[in-house]
Amino acid sequence: MNSSQTADKQQRSLMEPGVIIAIVLGFILPGAGHLYLKKLARAAIYFVSITSLVIAGVLLHGTLFSLLRMNSGNGFLQLLASIGNLGLGLGHFILHAFNLGNSDITIRTNEYGTTFLIVAALLNVLVVLNAMDIAVGEKE
Amino acid sequence: MSHFISLIFISFFVSVVFGLLMRNEPKAQIIYGVKMFFGLVGFAILAGWLLYFLPW
Numbered sequence: 001m002n003s004s005q006t007a008d009k010q011q012r013s014l015m016e017p018g019v020i021i022a023i024v025l026g027f028i029l030p031g032a033g034h035l036y037l038k039k040l041a042r043a044a045i046y047f048v049s050i051t052s053l054v055i056a057g058v059l060l061h062g063t064l065f066s067l068l069r070m071n072s073g074n075g076f077l078q079l080l081a082s083i084g085n086l087g088l089g090l091g092h093f094i095l096h097a098f099n100l101g102n103s104d105i106t107i108r109t110n111e112y113g114t115t116f117l118i119v120a121a122l123l124n125v126l127v128v129l130n131a132m133d134i135a136v137g138e139k140e
Numbered sequence: 141m142s143h144f145i146s147l148i149f150i151s152f153f154v155s156v157v158f159g160l161l162m163r164n165e166p167k168a169q170i171i172y173g174v175k176m177f178f179g180l181v182g183f184a185i186l187a188g189w190l191l192y193f194l195p196w
Contacts, residue, residue, distance in 0.1 A: 045157075049153040049156050056149060127161070
C-alpha cells in the first residue's frame with residue numbers, strides 16, 4: 001500500500017460518523033468524546049481537570065477573549081487569545097451568554113484567571129484531538 | 141488564592157491531562173505527570189528567583 005492509499009484510508013476513516021460524533025461531543029462537554037468511546041476514567045479526569053480550570057478562571061475574574069466581544073478586535077494577540085478560547089467549544093458560548101469572563105482588567109487576579117481560561121481551552125483541543133485519534137484507531 | 145496556590149493548581153491539572161495524553165500505560169502516565177508537575181513548579185520558582193535579581 002503506497003502513501004496516497006494510506007492517506008486516502010485515513011481520510012475515509014476521519015469521515016466516519018463515530019469519529020465525527022466523538023469530536024463534536026468533545027467540544028460540547030470536556031471529556032464527552034472519550035465517554036462516547038467508552039473511556040470512562042479518562043473522560044472523568046479530563047472533565048474534572050478542564051472544568052476546574054474554567055471555574056477557577058471565572059472565579060479569579062479572568063477575561064474570556066471572544067470573537068463575539070468588542071475587546072477581541074483590538075490587537076493581534078487578543079485575536080489569537082480569542083481563537084484559543086474557542087477551544088472550550090460550547091462552554092465558550094455558555095460563558096459568553098451568562099456574561100462570565102467579562103471582567104475588569106484592573107482586578108488583581110485578572111491575569112491568572114485569563115491564563116486559566118486559555119489553558120483550559122487549549123487543553124480541551126488536545127483532548128478532542130486525542131479522542132479523534134482513539135476513534136480513528138491510531139491510539140488506544 | 142495566592143500566587144503559589146495558583147501555580148500549584150494550574151500545574152497539577154495541566155500535568156494530569158498531559159500525563160494521560162502523552163503516555164498509554166498507567167505507570168508511565170503517573171511518572172510523566174509527576175515529572176511535568178515538578179518541572180512546571182520548579183521552573184516557575186527558578187524563573188521567579190532569576191527575575192528577582194533584575195534591577196528594573
